[in-house]
Amino acid sequence: MKRHDYATRADLAQALAAGVAAVLAGGIATRGEAILAVSGGSTPKLFLQTLAQAEIDWSRVIVCLVDERWVPDTSPRSNAAFLRENFLRGRAAAARLELFHEDGLTAEEAEPELTRRFGGLPRPFDAVILGMGGDGHTASFFPGGDNLARALDLASHEAVVSMRAPGAEEPRVTLTLPRLADARFLALHIEGEDKRRTLETAMGPGPTEELPVRAVLRLDRAEPLQVFWAP
Numbered sequence: 112m113k114r115h116d117y118a119t120r121a122d123l124a125q126a127l128a129a130g131v132a133a134v135l136a137g138g139i140a141t142r143g144e145a146i147l148a149v150s151g152g153s154t155p156k157l158f159l160q161t162l163a164q165a166e167i168d169w170s171r172v173i174v175c176l177v178d179e180r181w182v183p184d185t186s187p188r189s190n191a192a193f194l195r196e197n198f199l200r201g202r203a204a205a206a207r208l209e210l211f212h213e214d215g216l217t218a219e220e221a222e223p224e225l226t227r228r229f230g231g232l233p234r235p236f237d238a239v240i241l242g243m244g245g246d247g248h249t250a251s252f253f254p255g256g257d258n259l260a261r262a263l264d265l266a267s268h269e270a271v272v273s274m275r276a277p278g279a280e281e282p283r284v285t286l287t288l289p290r291l292a293d294a295r296f297l298a299l300h301i302e303g304e305d306k307r308r309t310l311e312t313a314m315g316p317g318p319t320e321e322l323p324v325r326a327v328l329r330l331d332r333a334e335p336l337q338v339f340w341a342p
């Protein structure tokens with residue numbers, strides 16, 4: 112992995128947004144389109160607001176979330192609502208948004224349709240930006256998650272699985288690790304001392320099921336995982 116530590120969260124947001132914009136511009140220049148997967152939660156707010164101003168041809172960019180809480184789009188817990196609020200207001204509003212929500216279905220019932228839809232997206236993704244919870248989850252790879260093994264199975268052809276876990280407030284759906292692992296640019300964006308300590312514990316030996324972010328830290332990649340941190 113490669114660590115990028117910044118003095119402030121604003122500095123981190125600028126640097127990460129500049130890096131991601133360059134990767135997307137590269138995808139557009141070479142393949143005519145680019146695909147970006149971002150995390151919800153609260154950490155990415157400033158990064159996404161900054162990235163939304165990037166001067167790239169957003170109409171050629173597909174944007175999706177790495178995971179979603181199974182709540183209505185109108186809920187303050189919705190990652191889609193978070194994206195609309197913090198990302199799709201600037202130039203990035205021209206991007207094509209691919210969302211998880213399926214009306215009237217449970218997360219489990221939606222799995223086949225979501226796997227069909229997200230499995231049809233271009234691969235590999237150009238950029239994937241992961242977050243991490245204090246319990247060592249990333250995307251919706253939660254400790255104790257009912258579908259954790261399926262989600263982390265690198266040999267799986269599933270694109271999306273549902274996830275219920277003691278540490279998750281609501282059912283979730285998540286892109287699976289194999290969909291994220293081959294991203295051209297794979298970043299983990301974390302902030303604060305607590306998360307730095309969790310990251311350092313996760314870098315040590317121990318089971319993946321305890322701190323699922325280990326599955327990402329232990330990927331065998333040509334391009335290293337880029338870890339962005341600020342206090």
Ligand SMILES: O=C(O)[C@H](O)[C@@H](O)[C@H](O)[C@H](O)COP(=O)(O)O
Pocket residue numbers: 150151152153154155177178179180190241242243244248249250251
């Ligand atoms: O839906 C989500 O919750 C996220 O995608 C999740 O994986 C997130 O990245 C971490 O929980 C960190 O969340 P915070 O940034 O809020 O600490």
